[in-house]
Amino acid sequence: MMDRRAVEEQLFRGLMYLSLAIVLGSLFLVFAIVVFKGAAALNIAMVTQVPHGGYYLGKEGGILNAIVGSIYLAVGAIILATGISIPTAWYLQNLSQRSQYAAGIRMMLDIAAGIPSLIYGAFVFLIMVMVQARASLLWGIITVGIFITPLLTRAIDEVMQTVPSKLKEASYSLGATRLETIYHVVTRQALPGLITAILVAFGRGIGDAASVLFTAGYTDSIPASLNDPVATLPLAIFFQLGTPFPQVQERAYASGIILLVIVLIICIGSRYLAKKYVRYSIK
Amino acid sequence: MNATEISIKNFTISIENREILKNISVDIPKNQITVIIGPSGCGKSTLLRSMNRMTDLLEHVTTDGEIIINGKNVLDPAINLSQLRKNVGMIAQAPNPLPMSIYDNIVYGLRIHGMKDHKSLDRQAERCLKSVGLWNEVHDRLKEPASTLSLGQQQRLCLARALAIEPEILLCDETTSALDPISAKHIENELIALKNDYSIVFVTHVLRQAKRLADYVIFLYLGEVVEHGPAHEVFTNPKDPRTKAYLEGVFG
């Protein structure tokens, strides 16, 4: 009898190890391939020049347009998103934690966060058609901004909820109002988590393609104003991968490894920052 | 001289680099209720849980010495844990019914250890529920979830569940502390009735309860066995001044 049970235990342990190996192995494979191809394509010219001919002509040049474009767009989007998310998180914190109303708002935010970015893109595109606007940096910022807002809001909200209540009590007992407490105490305590949340949302925004597909346009140059179309790294990959010209494909690979490096930096960076800022927070 | 059920020899245990028990040597007698008393945090629960290796669930545990049950050292990594725990049952502080019906709770241990025959399972379930005095209360709703029982009933269920697999030893970790006085009394009476067939080790920090239940007493203080012996001796004539102080309520 015991034999069968021990065998069962060992069998499932083995399956668990296998599953973990698959998960870890997938990450390894993705990184390996993209880094391998991307590193080969990376050189000074790639990151300092804009493309000299694009998709159909296969000329040389780099992806500076996409790098700068993505940065402009993601920074604009994160500013927009933070501007909406933080007040919303404050509002939520101010509500009684048990209220149905607060639960309802959180539920709604979770649902909004689960909607594919494609839908946000399609919706904004509809609006652009209505107002007869053309794809541009501005519309890209708006699209990415509104699509990362729900998940940023919830992330900030979660972080603020982990602030221990005894800190809030200390503030109240000194006579502070709820909002003052939230503004001065909760936010400060939650700072490391806040930064992490913003970084993660930034990463999400800079890597997304479906939302900017028709709202931000694409171009070989760096936008000079908000009304210009803008190239983004994800679209650089998407558009340039399918060409028969290796020089153009190279740009796709380079964009790939740059995006991957950005994600890596954000992951490591947010952990490091969180640890660094924890000094000021009470454990 | 009563027979010994559990023989503890030079047992030391450290958890996360903190020494919880130091060099414990004591014998637990057979078919008696041995009560381990002492202030909170002195290692009583840890000692109890070492006897059925539930301490394995914690991280960074190192042990030294031996705990001998039935001629084997249960601290030996080669020991079959499943068999050990079949033989050494435990009832925890707060009732912890499994997420299943009352019936499934009782027969869970039996099924795990291989009993399949319906009739045998039914018989054993009835027997054990009767011995904890639950049968009349639940016999008509055995399929209902165990969570629908009151706390006192749940704890009796847990006792019945432990009895079902017919252990030799019962470890009770402050088993009545989460219950109201009436339910607590029920459980105490049941344990007293059970000691003829089982060896019971009971941890408590309530002296009154210890005096009610104990045949044998072990006084644990700061991780060491300060004094141990037959209950009437330790309670009426403690030899160690620390025991005396504790019994007089000098420290809780």
Next chain:
Amino acid sequence: MRDLRDRIVNSILFVPTLFSGVLLIVMVLTLIQKSGQILSTRPLADLLFSSSWQPFAGNFGFLPFIMGTIWVTALAMLAAVPISLLSAIYLSEYAHARVRDIIQPVIDLLAGIPSVVYGLFGILLVVPLIKYSVAPLFGITSSGYCVLAGGLVLAIMVFPILISISYEVFRTVPLEMREASLGLGATRWETVKHVVLKKAFPGVIAAVILGFSRAFGETMAVLMVVGNVARVPTSVFDPAYPIPALIANNYGEMMSIPLYDSALMFAALLLLLVVIVFNIAARYVLVKVMAVA
């Protein structure tokens, strides 16, 4: 005075809070309105069950896309659920804290990789693998751009959400229950089987539903490897054309053909409704499960 200021500020804060909710409702309404056109000219049954997709001729049968989505999503979930569950069980029930500390960042990393990069990976590795190794094994010639490619890439993308939510759900099972089972002599795995999984079951279902929802809406990576041919797939080596891919590939040019824009918005509406319903159902269950903890 400060109270008054607080109240004013609070009212101001209310506005951004409304933002996401209002946006959601506006999006749904707009898509409904836009779909109105095609819904009024074609019976719903036709749209959903016809496999004839010829927008130039006015035929808008969505079946190939619906089936394509189902094939790819089902394959992905079939692969991802067992792997993710087993991983989550290991992390929750067996792993030391040190192991968890190593694996957690890996999962976060997987979750953070952009969709297009997965697509890139798919094109560089998965598609050739299928074309040159896997398909020939079964005696089939395939371009590699097929359901299998989409399913595999999607499965990897769904790992993080499945693992992390399942893990959180397992953590809500009280330690005492595990102790009860182990104390009776059950093995670790028996405890997982009879106690942990049993108690965590609703939460695990919710995790799977959320995983489904994520897989359903995933656009870029799948689009890049799945072939984009508007035919109902008959095997995993056939190409497919999931709904998100349909929308992404075409909504820029949709103005030129009558009813096309309405059809695509209808597709978007379908997608949106499925995702919303799945999310509401799963989140509702999860709120209940987590509240006990």
